[in-house]
Every structure is written in C-alpha cells, then in structure tokens.
Amino acid sequence: MNATDRTPADLLRSALAADPGRPLVTFYDDATGERVELSVATFANWVAKTANLLQGDLGAEPGDRLALLLPAHWQSAVWLLACASVGVVAEVDGDPASADLVVSGPDGLERGLACGGERVALALRPLGGRFPQPPAGYADYAVEVPGQGDRFAPFVPVDADGPGLVVGGEELSYAQLTTRAREEAAKLGFGPGSRVLTGLGYDTWEGLCAGLYGPLAAGGSVVLCRNLDRLSAEALAQRIESERVTHTV
Numbered sequence: 733m734n735a736t737d738r739t740p741a742d743l744l745r746s747a748l749a750a751d752p753g754r755p756l757v758t759f760y761d762d763a764t765g766e767r768v769e770l771s772v773a774t775f776a777n778w779v780a781k782t783a784n785l786l787q788g789d790l791g792a793e794p795g796d797r798l799a800l801l802l803p804a805h806w807q808s809a810v811w812l813l814a815c816a817s818v819g820v821v822a823e824v825d826g827d828p829a830s831a832d833l834v835v836s837g838p839d840g841l842e843r844g845l846a847c848g849g850e851r852v853a854l855a856l857r858p859l860g861g862r863f864p865q866p867p868a869g870y871a872d873y874a875v876e877v878p879g880q881g882d883r884f885a886p887f888v889p890v891d892a893d894g895p896g897l898v899v900g901g902e903e904l905s906y907a908q909l910t911t912r913a914r915e916e917a918a919k920l921g922f923g924p925g926s927r928v929l930t931g932l933g934y935d936t937w938e939g940l941c942a943g944l945y946g947p948l949a950a951g952g953s954v955v956l957c958r959n960l961d962r963l964s965a966e967a968l969a970q971r972i973e974s975e976r977v978t979h980t981v
Contacts, residue, residue, distance in 0.1 A: 737910060738892035739910060740812070740813055740816040741816045741890065743948045744776055744948065747776075747948065748772050755770070756770055756771060756775045756947075757770045757944075758955045758956065759806035759957075760956070760960075760971070762961075762962040766858040779814050779884070780883055781880035781881065782810050782877060782880070783813075783818050784881045784884050785814075785876055785877055786814055786815070786833075790833060792820050792850075793819070793820075793887075793888070794819030794886075794888050795895070796820050796821065797821045797823055797830070797832050797833075798831060798833045798834070798835060799823050800815075801843065801844055802836070802837045803839075803856075803933060804932065805934075805956075805958060807854055807860065807873070812940075817886060821898060821903075822896070822897050822898070823898040823899075824935055825899075826898060828844045828846040829846040831847050831849065832847075832849045833847065833849045833850045833851070834850075836870070837855075838854075841870065844870070851871065852871050852872075853866075853873065854873045857874075861874060862874035890906065892907040893905050896908075897940075899936065900935070902937065910945075913946050914949045917946040917952075918950070922949075923950050923951065924951035925951070926947060926950055926978045927954075927955060927976050928977070928978070928981060929954075929977040929981070930954065930957065930981040931957045942954075943956050952978075955971070955975050957971075
C-alpha cells in the first residue's frame with residue numbers, strides 16, 4: 733500500500749487504485765449460513781453510499797461522535813470506513829447518550845434510543861435486507877442507503893491527526909490507527925495477497941486490526957466469521973482450505 737496513506741479512507745483508495753477486483757471482505761455468519769464476498773470495488777461503493785448518507789441525510793460533520801453498536805460484520809466494516817471518509821469519530825460500543833449519532837444492530841436498539849441525535853438501525857439480515865417492520869425511532873439503513881451516490885467527496889478535508897476511533901476506552905487519531913495497523917500487520921506477517929481468517933469481535937483493537945484494518949493496510953483481505961464457535965473443527969479446516977486462508981487469528 734501507499735506509504736503516504738494516513739487514514740483508513742486513504743488505504744481504501746490505494747487498494748481501489750491497485751486492484752479493484754480482488755476480494756477484500758469475505759463474511760460468514762455460522763448461525764444463519766450467510767456468506768458474502770465483497771471485492772475492493774464493491775466494498776468501496778458501499779462505503780461511498782454510506783458516507784453520503786452520513787454526511788448528507790444525517791448531517792454529520794468532522795469531529796461528531798457516532799456510537800457504533802454493531803458486532804463484527806461486513807456492514808460494520810463499511811460504517812467504520814464511512815466514518816473515516818467523513819471525519820466522524822467511531823466509538824465502538826460507545827455510550828449513545830453522549831453521542832451525536834447512533835448506528836445500531838437489532839441487539840442495541842433499546843440502548844440506542846438514549847441518543848438525542850440521528851439514529852440508524854441495521855437488521856443485519858442476509859444480503860443486507862431491511863427490517864420487516866422499521867424499528868421506532870430509527871431510520872432503516874437498508875431503506876436509506878441504496879439511493880445514495882456511488883461517489884463520495886467530503887465537504888471538509890479529513891484531519892488525519894484528529895480523533896478517529898475509540899475502542900476499549902482508547903482513542904486513536906486516524907494517523908495513529910493507520911500506523912498501528914501497518915505495524916501490527918507486519919508483526920503478524922500480513923502482506924499483499926494475505927487472506928486472514930478471524931472470529932474475533934470488533935469490540936477490541938485486536939479484533940478490529942485482524943478483522944479490517946490490518947489486512948487493509950497490508951494489501952490483503954479478511955475472512956470475517958461471526959458465530960465461528962458453531963463451526964466444527966472439520967468444517968473450519970475446509971473453510972481455511974476453500975478460502976485459501978494464509979493466516980488465522
């Protein structure tokens with residue numbers, strides 16, 4: 733990747749310029765049997781649409797705080813990169829009451845109502861499906877995002893040295909996040925073409941690095957597995973072989 737990249741959005745742009753057709757995020761949910769594979773180009777398109785929703789319809793500005801009440805999921809990865817594209821601080825499992833916006837999955841809806849700002853809900857259904865009944869007090873992401881633009885440009889340039897991510901009580905700037913992702917990816921042996929399989933959650937830096945930022949910084953890809961504990965050892969070995977996994981975390 734480009735050594736001058738200082739934000740996650742920069743890393744994604746470099747990945748898109750280098751090889752838009754290669755896989756970036758492959759997602760499994762072993763409770764539902766769902767499998768989704770997103771190329772760099774497809775992932776970047778979701779990020780652009782979500783960033784346009786965030787900046788345009790939701791009125792988010794650089795420095796705003798977004799409580800992200802989502803598990804490790806491909807749509808969570810999209811939101812993290814969309815926040816980085818706009819300059820919004822993503823607070824993983826943050827306090828909705830002190831946040832400017834909240835993005836929640838089904839398990840956090842009641843808690844998220846404490847946010848006095850805009851609220852977006854994700855059903856986390858296969859193929860990005862919408863809620864059968866929209867949750868009260870929330871906009872349904874699956875309804876709002878399809879009509880958004882496929883290209884994104886921030887109203888204000890993102891400050892790489894400004895706050896970007898809060899996870900596990902630690903706040904990182906975008907530049908710190910990107911540097912740490914590069915360093916830890918190198919320690920773990922990730923490189924161009926690496927396929928990293930992980931069952932870690934997104935509620936820790938280790939989970940976020942293995943499940944998104946590390947492979948992105950290294951020019952690799954991630955096989956992100958939710959409910960991996962439901963998979964037998966034999967089935968896991970088959971997945972590692974079929975997905976051409978090079979590293980497991």
